[in-house]
Amino acid sequence: MDSVVQLQRQLVDYTGQLFNEGFLDDQFNQLQQLQDESNPDFVVELVTLFFEDSEKLINELAKDLEQQSIDYRKIDAHVHQLKGSSSSIGVQRVQRVCIAFRNYCEERNIEGCQKCLQQVKNEYSLVKTKLETLFKLEQQVLAAGGSIPWPM
Numbered sequence: 001m002d003s004v005v006q007l008q009r010q011l012v013d014y015t016g017q018l019f020n021e022g023f024l025d026d027q028f029n030q031l032q033q034l035q036d037e038s039n040p041d042f043v044v045e046l047v048t049l050f051f052e053d054s055e056k057l058i059n060e061l062a063k064d065l066e067q068q069s070i071d072y073r074k075i076d077a078h079v080h081q082l083k084g085s086s087s088s089i090g091v092q093r094v095q096r097v098c099i100a101f102r103n104y105c106e107e108r109n110i111e112g113c114q115k116c117l118q119q120v121k122n123e124y125s126l127v128k129t130k131l132e133t134l135f136k137l138e139q140q141v142l143a144a145g146g147s148i149p150w151p152m
Contacts, residue, residue, distance in 0.1 A: 004146035011137045012149060018134065023127050028090030044135055050089050054124055057082045061117050065110070075113060076105035082120070093123045 018024045028043075035042040057078050064075045083098035097119045104112030138148055 004141065004144045007137070007141045007144055008146050008149060011134075011141055014134060014137055018130055022092050023130055025090045025092040027088065031089060047089060047131055047135075050085055050091070051128055053085055054082060054094075058117075058121060058124060061120070065114055065117060070108075070110060070113075072105045072108050072113075076102055079105060079116075091127050094120060094127060097123050 015024075031043050031046060061075060061078050061082075064071065064078065079098050079101045083095055083102065086092075086095040086098060097116055101113065101116035101120065104116055141148060
């Protein structure tokens with residue numbers, strides 16, 4: 001039983017760290033509250049869809065920014081979509097970079113857009129790794145016979 005309590009404490013600490021470091025915001029807590037016994041994988045499924053969509057959008061953005069003639073409206077539409085999906089699951093740092101990215105699109109600033117694309121890639125990669133770790137911790141708690149203390 002001590003190992004379950006230890007794993008739960010580790011999960012709570014890690015989740016708190018993600019909030020303190022600005023990776024997640026309260027929207028993520030709200031999603032966790034929607035998860036119940038009838039849909040125990042709700043958050044994991046939603047975040048997995050976010051990962052899939054985000055990777056497609058980031059690849060599209062990279063292609064769009066390599067074009068001879070830059071279509072800033074198209075880039076802005078992709079960034080707007082990424083910003084919205086980041087916001088809907090509480091991935092705060094990706095969302096913030098998208099706000100700056102959209103400003104550079106509006107200014108038609110290619111260097112700013114390229115810089116923001118790199119920041120989006122970095123923040124996305126970081127949050128993906130962090131959330132995968134969080135979900136693994138949750139699985140360890142459940143496998144040890146514990147319960148997930150949501151919301152935190």
